[in-house]
Amino acid sequence: MENNLETDHIQYCLTLAEKRFNRGSSDRWTTYDFEKLSESIQEVTGVVLSVTTLKRLWGKLSYTNTPATTTLNTLARYAGFEDWSSLRAQPEPEEKQENEPVRIIPAIPATPPQEERRQGRRWPLWGLAMLPLAFVLYLGLRSDGRTTTPDRRANYQFSSNKTVLKGIPNSVIFRYDASAAGKDTVYISQSWDISRKFAVPKDQKEYSSIYYYPGYFRAKLMVGKEIVKEHDLMISSNGWLALADQQKVPVYFAKKEFLRDSIVMVDKEMLDAYNIQMQPELPDLRFFYVEDMGGLRSDDFRFDTRIKSTYSIGAAACQRIEVLILCKNDVFIIPLCAKGCEGALFLRAGNRFLESKDTDLSKFGRDLHEWVRLQVEAKDKQVRILVDGEVACAFKADYMATDIVGVQYRFQGPGAVKDTHFSNGERVINL
Template sequence: MDAFAINQLLKIIEQQLDWGDANEWQSKDFENLNLLIFKKTKVSLSASTLRRIWGRVEYNHLPSTTTLDTLAGFAGFENWRVFTRQHKQAVHPANHENIGSPAPSKEKTNRGLNAILIVIIAIIIATLIAMYIRKQPAPVNGKAYSFSYKPVTRDIPNSVVFSYDAKTSPTDSVYIQQSWDPMTRTLVDRNRHQHTSVYYRPGSYHAKLVVDKQIVKELPLIIATNGWLGMIAHKPIPVYLNKSEFIKQDAMVLPVAAILKKNIELEPQPPIVEFYNVGNFTPVPLSDFSFSVEVKNGYYEGAATCRFMEVGLITDQVPIAIPLSAKGCVSELNLLDGHNMVSGKKTDFSGFGIESSEWVKVTCRSTASKIQYYVNDKLAYESVMPSKKMNIVGLAYTFQGTGSVRKIELKRANSVIFNAF
């Protein structure tokens, strides 16, 4: 395993994040990076693991291939092997010998060394100056800028037209960022006024206008669905389903035959099937809700033996994601509780383990200070209520392979706000 290539990959991620010198990242930065990586790759690399990889904690071992595959995927590469193949041309620090060439004189060698030292010192000074300038951006007056958006349609995919006024920017560093993910940041012309972006997935986003590396405007953006939306995860564009393919009279279910009909193989790695309903009911406060649903995994052959499923409550802030799996796989689960990610590596998630492929009832509700999660009417976990006010605006269901959903009910206090099947 190539330590130089690992360092190259970390540098690429640092540039994409644009969070400044990684040596000055705080614990919260690594926690945020953990969340970003999970949202993009569905793999959790703990904050402590990330601190070790970035050399903030002494650790004498190289990262595992799984960890490197995840980091490469987060950076936009298919996997670690593809990354290393594409970066073969990177120059490795090495001593090169000119075999058969006359040995240089001592005087010439000294002159060469002095020249190299001068260049190195100049580079160090320039780097320090650049770092200082980078860390000391001039304050930007957010009132001098405007930012708004308009979705083109209610279907998915959906193009969004962003309108902005950034002509007073002191530099050409004006960006529009589609979401929480810094990698969706796009450089725009400060003298123009419109930019468009395509959203291939529904959900809650926070679009940002960034000037000279400072967020000057931030807007909540709900990408809604026209009723229920079904899709199969695929890069770069998901495979969208016709409603008739997965909506039945008493449930949502995508048969295996329907997946194979789209030339998507179930082996060796099963696809991810997703169902969404966003922006079609009155938002429900997270502080006063109850929710229940029944789900069933529809495929558990080969690599799908863990029967991974996820029930999601999409909020206008951080979502709630309730994981389920076969009992023997609960260590791999990760739960989002509206503000933090909780890892099954450090928490007893045995309550989220299921015995078979039968229907599983999942219930989630708020109390005065907590959110409680039940599986088949047994308390599986509870978390602290987020301090920030937020509302449930959508529902999401994810299955490894395929799955079924029925008996959906979302309530505020004792009033039913949304139900289906």
């Protein structure tokens, strides 16, 4: 960096961006988090910052040069400034107050029965005299600095319908009624990530959006900063789905190309056929299987799969893989890598976050040119993860159980998966 003040401003900008992103400490971010950050920045600013660029800015990749001005302008806009010069105009970066937290409007309490109200104590005369003042104070507290407070008794409506029952891409038509919002802006958020909300006309009733990835989402109708309605939305993968991730629209592979004798595989030849370059940056390959698992719970299941990475040339030397067990409102993230690359691993399971910098995760390093067996077991909040039959990690977890909705595999470059299933007692769900 050019000087300490410039470094301070960049760090300040990153801090503000991290707060806006609202995804916890960046120390625990994985590639998946940086991908989501890239999407969020694009939606806010219209500019795409690559995952590699973001990782360099946050110190996840070695880089000694000063970031480009266009990059800094984009980050500054995402952080709430007009451009980088506006941010640097501050002589000393000062900690700003965090954005007002999103609040969920509580349900209106039921009116007590008339007989019960009659039995209440009578107000003294001095209390009656104070009622006007109390009412004014009440209105002041409710306003909370807003120009218009949404009517908490308003009958907001929010629902959605998919244009296709299963599969990706999938358009969703949101139907809403926010006519009681007054002067406040009305938003729809497609998922839990409210930073990716988009404004909708309050005098209209429908809005359509495209989902390019399967998963479980929690769609929200927001008035200002308040969530007034929300509902679950499941986008199924319709069996196995394989894609190469890229900006805007991913590259989808035909099922007859990647599903061979119960093996899900995308090799270098297939990537070459789609003109997807392997160097210098590796393509992000994704396998999905998202479906209703019939009430399979995250605190009582077994997961079993075999994985292989078939490419280790150049930037693919570490053959990094992440296996995600997808749950409603939760996720298990299990890493694998080539031997020698175990020093930069991150694991999440049962609301526990483990990193190789302070936890021994060396048993997740394997010869990935051969099939590697991965097993995850959760029972009574006790989590065990086995690699090739060897316990790689085990701990007691404290988390809220929820339904499992599927699995996702993340490869850097070509990869293959087979023999995947969930089980619970005698029940087996083959994928």
